[in-house]
Amino acid sequence: MTAKSTGAIGAHNAKVMNRLELTRRLVGQLKRDEAVIGGIGNANFDLWASGQRPQNFYMLGSMGLAIPISLGVAIAQPRRHVLALEGDGSLLMQLGCLSTVAQQAPKNLTIIVWDNGMYQITGGQPTTSATTADLVGIARASGIANSAWAADEAEFDRLVTTALKGEGPSLIAARIDGKPGAEKIERDPVQIRERFMRGLGVKGQGVSNQ
Amino acid sequence: MNNPVTHATTWHETVHATLKANNVKLAVYVPDRVLTPLIKSLHDDPFFTTFATTREEEALGIVSGAWMGGLHGAVLMQTSGFATIPNALASLVVPCQIPALIFVSERGTLGEFNLGQAMVCKTMRPVLNSLAVENITITRQDELAFILDRSIKQAVATQAPVTFILSPLLTGGKVFNPGMRA
Numbered sequence A: 001m002t003a004k005s006t007g008a009i010g011a012h013n014a015k016v017m018n019r020l021e022l023t024r025r026l027v028g029q030l031k032r033d034e035a036v037i038g039g040i041g042n043a044n045f046d047l048w049a050s051g052q053r054p055q056n057f058y059m060l061g062s063m064g065l066a067i068p069i070s071l072g073v074a075i076a077q078p079r080r081h082v083l084a085l086e087g088d089g090s091l092l093m094q095l096g097c098l099s100t101v102a103q104q105a106p107k108n109l110t111i112i113v114w115d116n117g118m119y120q121i122t123g124g125q126p127t128t129s130a131t132t133a134d135l136v137g138i139a140r141a142s143g144i145a146n147s148a149w150a151a152d153e154a155e156f157d158r159l160v161t162t163a164l165k166g167e168g169p170s171l172i173a174a175r176i177d178g179k180p181g182a183e184k185i186e187r188d189p190v191q192i193r194e195r196f197m198r199g200l201g202v203k204g205q206g207v208s209n210q
Numbered sequence B: 001m002n003n004p005v006t007h008a009t010t011w012h013e014t015v016h017a018t019l020k021a022n023n024v025k026l027a028v029y030v031p032d033r034v035l036t037p038l039i040k041s042l043h044d045d046p047f048f049t050t051f052a053t054t055r056e057e058e059a060l061g062i063v064s065g066a067w068m069g070g071l072h073g074a075v076l077m078q079t080s081g082f083a084t085i086p087n088a089l090a091s092l093v094v095p096c097q098i099p100a101l102i103f104v105s106e107r108g109t110l111g112e113f114n115l116g117q118a119m120v121c122k123t124m125r126p127v128l129n130s131l132a133v134e135n136i137t138i139t140r141q142d143e144l145a146f147i148l149d150r151s152i153k154q155a156v157a158t159q160a161p162v163t164f165i166l167s168p169l170l171t172g173g174k175v176f177n178p179g180m181r182a
């Protein structure tokens, strides 16, 4: 894993944690059928491994679109909290979406960024967040004032608790280790979408034209 | 009879009224000069949630999420914007069977003055056809409401995206004007 150079722009002292453990802690706080959208690869795999809730959407391709998808769900269902789980490389691919989220300002949206400083699933090549880019700084400068690094697990829990109160949008970034995702997901896009829509109470009651 | 669809006299009034009649309440876009009157009228109508995104694939992600949450949406872009979305179509919209409504203002033909636009336009239909995404080039105001209304209903019923290519024959397009840049 690429070390974070402490003298660089965006240096921070957050503890290096584990994505699966944090995902489990996060899911453990979900009591109101919150929607969770897992980004490509490891974010998805650990979400899957933390329990296959019907309100989980596992994004198979379209690297960088977990946050836009979450924004769409949040706009469609303002009373449901929506969480996006996204890797650093994926977020860096679609940074503009942070400014869109900030401008639309959905109170019910929380973005979780897993920053391992690399494109882990493609071979561990370093991302710019490994050295120079500060993702929380970028999020704040994009207009998401409620953006913070989680210093350790306890603070991660607290930030999630606060975010779920719905004063968002908010972004929580966690430095994570190089452990790969725990389980592979079943790659069946139609079934994933269908189950998610039923989990959100959309399917079975008609969707459009009603 | 006071049907806003049949009373519409311009292409953008017809698009606006047909989206509304089909309960399509979300409109996200990366702007295009030709689309400006449509974008303005959608913004002015509180029925619609209308906003710009920074990229067209972001817009497709938003509309996909909204659909899954029970809200139908349309994406508006120009031809060059379309060239940025094949991955989002092939890896999200098509495999997940999302009935995204994609409006493309067609540049690159019928008097195009920008070589880049003319080139990128040629990539659009082959991409759509290779993904088997329904795509209809609309040239006539008298056919517009019928095409849109039927195709939106088909998209929902068959859970498939549809692309409406708005030809300069319909919209007037954009013509060369010395001093104009893009």
Ligand SMILES: Cc1ncc(C[n+]2csc(CCOP(=O)(O)OP(=O)(O)O)c2C)c(N)n1
Binding pocket: A040, A041, A042, A043, A061, A062, A063, A086, A087, A088, A089, A090, A091, A116, A118, A119, A120, A121, A122, A127, B087
């Ligand atoms: C548009 C696009 N470009 C490249 C890829 C290949 N790719 C898949 S996952 C990935 C890395 C994702 O990195 P990150 O979001 O940081 O997650 P990590 O693998 O570190 O968990 C890449 C480059 C892709 N799927 N789509």
